[in-house]
Amino acid sequence: MHCLIVDDDPLICDLLEHFCSKVDFVSNVTVTNSGFESINLISENQFDVILLDYNLPDITGKEILQTLSPDTSVIMITANRNFAPESYDYEQIVDFLVKPIDFARFFKAMQKVKKGNELSNSTSDQIFVKDGNKLVKVNLREVKYIKSAANYAELVFEDKKLLTLMTLTELAEKLPEYFQRLQRSYIVNVNHIDSITSGDVQVGPEEISISDRFEKELLNKIKLLK
Structure with missing residues (x-):
């Protein structure tokens, strides 16, 4: 899993990053001390879990939660032991950790996320995408790559392309x-x-550049999928 840690306390970030290094199903960790930066990171990356401090100085964890899609997995980090009732207000929250955080409780929370992600990944390889005024069924295993085109996405197959309003x-x-x-x-x-x-x-005749940010993630994913 790719994990994003968002906390303004460098010591908490170091602790959580250390805990992540002890979990064999966590392959990548990104850390930020800024709530605003986390929003940019989330918009540009695919994270399997976000460890999110509820009380950030620049933007609150609550405000960040409101920007996330409902299927995002979040573990809240809080000093408030009475946070549990409030956590039920957000679909994204899988679990919450109360400071000071110990590894056993952290690992239990991460296992919850892993189990939820495995159920999500077991869904069909087929989805429907909007093409003009109709919905078209797509076999994702046949899609070679997807290219951004302004507010559209172009799905490229072996012998065709599909432009969808997403x-x-x-x-x-x-x-x-x-x-x-x-x-x-x-x-x-x-x-x-x-x-x-x-x-x-290289994907067929198409040569696609890869940013440094995603190269390690790609190599780790290839190893996991072997």
């Missing part, structure tokens, strides 16, 4: 784990990658 970020939330973002404008089906070189991915 942003790349919106579509990414519906994709199975065998899809990986390469940069702001491209998501690739890793099963259709022919070769990977430093900074580039």
Whole structure:
């Protein structure tokens, strides 16, 4: 899983990052001390779980929760032991951790997220996307890559292309784990990658550049999917 830690306390961030390093199903960790930066990171990346401090100085955890899609998995970090009733107001909250945080309780929360994600990933490889005034069924395993085109996303197959009125970020939330973002404008089906070189991915005749941010994530995903 790819984890995002959002907390203004560097010591808490270090502790949570250390805990993540002890969990074998966590492959990548991104850390930020800024609530505003977390919103940008979330818009540009696919995170399997967000460890979110409820009391941030620049923007509250509550305000960040309101920007997230309902299927985002969030573990709240709070100093308030009476937070439990309030946590039921948000679909995204899987669990909450009360400071000071110990590893056993952290691991239990992460297992909840893992179990929920596994159930989500077991869904069909077929989705419906909007094409003009109709909904078209798409077999995602046949999609080679997806390219951003302003407010549209272009799905590229072996012998055709499909333009749908969805942003790349919106579509990414519906994709199975065998899809990986390469940069702001491209998501690739890793099963259709022919070769990977430093900074580039070859999918058929298409050579797609990959940002440093996603290269390690792609390599880890390929290992996991073997």
